[in-house]
Amino acid sequence: MSALVAAAEKEGQLNVITLPSNWANYGAIMSDFSAKYHIHITDANPDGSSQDELNAVNQLKGQSRAPDVLDVGTAFAVKGDQEGILAPYQVATWSDIPSTAKASDSTWYADYGGYVAIGYNSATVKTPPTTFKSLLNPAYKNQIAINGNPTQANAAFSAVYAAALANGGSLSNIAPGIAYFKQLHSEGNFVPVTASAATMESGQTPIIIWWDYLLASEIGSSVKTLKIVIPSDGVYASYYDQAISKYAPDPAAARLWEEYLYSTTGQNLWLEGEARPIELPTLVANGTVNQAAYKALPPAPAGTVTFPTQTQAAAAENVVAQQWSSVIG
C-alpha cells in the first residue's frame, strides 16, 4: 500500500471524468483526496454520460488528458469490459463487495447507489405524497416532473421502472410504468420538462421523482424545505460502478483513488452525500459508519432489492424507446 502511495504521489495527477461536484458528494471526496495525497485532480466533461466516458478512453488513448478512472452505469461497465478497455484491479476491501455487484474478472465493481424517490418542496406541497399511487391526487396538478428523457437518462429510466413495479409490472415488464406516466399526464399532474433545482426553486415543478441522493445533494442544498420519501409501492434501486482505464496515463494514482474510495473514509463521504455506499452493511456491522449521515438517509424499504439482469434491462429500454412518446401523445 505504501508503495502504491509513493508511486501515486510521484505521478501527482489524476484525471477523472463526468463527476459533478455535487453528485454524491464528489466535491468533498476530490478535495479530501487531493489534500491527503498531494495529487491534483482534473475533472473533465462534467455533464457527460457513461457512453462519453467510454468514448473518451478510446479516443484519447495515449494522451496525458485521457481519463484514468470511470464511474459508469452497469450496462456501460459491461460494455467497457467487452471492449477490453478496463484494467482488472481488486481493492483491499474487495471481499466486502457482494459478488453480484462486481465483475468476475475484476474489471468493474459497484460503488454507490440509491433508490428512486419522490422529492417535494414541503413549503408549497401541503399534502405529502408517499407512493406512486398518491401522486395521482388532483391536488398535484402541474407539479410532478422527472429528471430527463428515459431513453437517455438513467434516473428517468429508473423512475419509469419503479412506476412499473408500483402498477403491476415487473423487471421484465416495464409497460405499466409508461401507462402510469400517461395517466399522470392526462390528469394534468405531469409536467414533461427536465426537472432541476432551478425548476423546483422557481416553483414550476414542486415534486420531482429522482435518485434519493441526487435530490439531497443537488436540490436539498438550495431548497431547505425539501423532503424525500421512497415510495413504498415501487421500490427500485441501482448502483453505479467504478473501473480503471487500461490506458490510464496515471495508473498508480488511479489505483490509489480506488483504494481511497473503498476505504472507510471514502465510503463514509459517499454516505454524507446521502448515497448508499456498496460496503454499507459492513460499515454498520463494524461500527465504522458515520452515524449522523446514516440516520439522515431516507428510511429504506424493508426486504432485499432485486436488480434487473442485462437482458431484462435491454428489453425494457427497447419498450421505453418505442412507447415513451405515447405519454404525451
Next chain:
Amino acid sequence: MGQTVAAPGSLQDPGALGSGPAAPSASSVRLTALSSLRWLRRVAGVVPFGAYVTLGLLLPMVAVAVGAFQNNSGGFTLSNVNTAVHGIYLHGFWQSIILSVLSSVLPGIFGLVIAYAIFTARRGNLLRQVAITASGVFANFGGVPLAFLFIATLGSGGLATQWLTDLGFNPYNHGFSLYTLAGVVVVYMYFQIPLMVLIILPALEGLRPAWREAAENVGASNWQYWRYVGGPVLLPSFLGCLLLLFGSGLSAYATAEALTNGAIPLTSIQIGSFLNGNVIAGQENVGKALGLGMVIIIAIAMVIYVALQRRAAKWLR
C-alpha cells in the same frame, strides 16, 4: 450587347478553346494538356477549402456512413438501417421534418421583416449594432437554459401565463401548452429568428435605394415594388437562409429534450440517446444510421432548394 472580350491573364480569362486566336491543329495533344492544366489552375482556388473539408467533415461523415452498416463486431448488416426506418424512429424523422419546416419558414418570414425594420431605420447605427450583436448571442443560445427561460415565462406557472390569466385569458385552459410541438416551435424561434436576421441583413444591402425611388417614380405601390423588384432580388438569398434555418432546426436537440423529455420523438434526441446516453449501451450504430438519415433529409432539402432557386430565377426574368 456583345460578349465581353476579357483581357488575357485577367480573372475573367475563360481559358477555353475557341475564345482566343485559332489554334494550330497539329498540336492538339499539347492543347488538351494545356486545357487540363488551365482547368487545374481554375480549381486550384478551391483546393485549400477542399482539403480542409475532406479532413474535417467528409472523413467523419464517411465514418458515420460506414458505421451505420456495421454490427458491433464490424461485419456488414442492414439491421441498423432497418431499425432506423421503422416504428418510433420513422415517426421521429417525420416529426423532425415538420418541426424543422415550421421552425424555418415562420422565423424566416419574421426574421426578414425584423431585419428590414432594422435596416431601414433612420438613426440606424446603434440599433443595428445592438441588433447584430444581440442576434449573434441569441442565435447560439439554447438547451437547458433557454428551456428554463420559457418554462419560467410560458410554463403553466410562468410569468407571462400569470399576466394573461390576470387579464382573464389562461392559455392553458384553451389548449395551449408549452410542452407540445407548437410550444417547441415558439421556443425555437428564440434562436432561429436572430439567425435569420443576421444572415439576411447582408442581402438587404442588395436592395438599392435608387430602385425604390425609381419604382415610386413610375407610380408603383408598395406591393408592386415588392412583387417586381424587392422580392425577386431577395428571393435567392432568402431561400438560402431558409435552408440554413431548416438544417439548424433539424439538428437542435437539447432545447426540445429539456422541454419535453423526449416525449416528442425527434431524430436528434434519439441520436443522443444512442451515441451519448446513460441507458442504452452497444447500439451506437443505430445512432449512426439515424445520423445518415439526417444527412439524407438535408440532401433532399437541398434538391428542393435547387428546384426552388431555378423557379425563382425564372421569376427574375
Next chain:
Amino acid sequence: MAAITGPRRFGLSASGRQRTSKPVIWRWVVLLITAAYFLIPLWSALRFAGISAFGSVIGFAGFGSSLWLSVKLATLTTLITIALMLPTAVYVHLRLPKVRRLLEGITILPIVIPPVVLIVGVLAIAPGFLKSSDLLLALEYVVLAMPFAYRSLDAGLRALDLKTIVEASNSLGGGWITTLWRVILPNLRTAMLSAVVLTVALVLGEYTMASLDLYQTFPVWIYVNSQASGQVSVAASLLALFVTWLFLMLITVLATRQSRKTGGGQVTLFAVTRQETRGN
C-alpha cells in the same frame, strides 16, 4: 430629382400623393413586439435568479482562464474561417459558378452532423500532437462555423455586382490580392460582420464538443460552477449571454470605427444589374 430624395418621413411621392407615416409606425410595432418576445423571458429568468447570484458565479476559480481559452479559440477560429471561406466564396462566385450549388451543399452538411459524431470521428483520425493541443478544437469549430459564415458571405456577394467591380479593378491594374483587399472586402462589411459575429458567438457558446474533448472553455466552466443552486445556474447562463454580448459589441464598435476611418462605403458606382443591361 431632389424632391424624391426629400424627407422620407413625410412620404411625398413624385405624383404628389401624400402617404401617411404608416411605415414609421409599422417599424416601431415590429421592433416593439420583437423586443418583448426576446426580453420578457430574460426578465423572468433574471427575476428568479436575483442579483446576488451573479456575484457568486464570478467568484469561482477559473473564470479568467476559461474565458481566456474561449477567446483564444474564438479568435483562431474566426481567422481560419474567414481566411478559408472568403477567398473560396469569391472565387466560386467569379470563376466557378457551376460549383456554387455543390459548395452550398457541402457547407450545409456540418449543421446536421451531431457534434458528438464529429468529435469522435475527428479524434479517431487526428494525429497525436494535434490531439493534445486545443488547436484541434479550433479546427473543428471552423467546420461548425462554416454553414453560417458561408451563408452570410454568399448573401453579401449576391448583393454585389462582383464581375463588374472586379473587372474595373483589373483594368485599373489591380492584382488578385489588391482586388480582394481593397475592392471586394470594403463592400462586404455587413456580410463579414455577420460572419464574424456568428463565429465568435458560436465558439463562446459551444459546450458539447469542448466538453467531449475534455477542455474547460468558458461554457464548460459556466456549467461546472452553476451547480450550487438553481438560482446560481440561471445566473450563470445569463452571465454567459452577457459576456458574449459584450465581446460582440466590442468587435462591432471597433469594426464600425475602423471603416469610418478608412472612409469605406458601398461602391455604388457600378450598380448595374442584369435587368438594366438586357435592354441593350
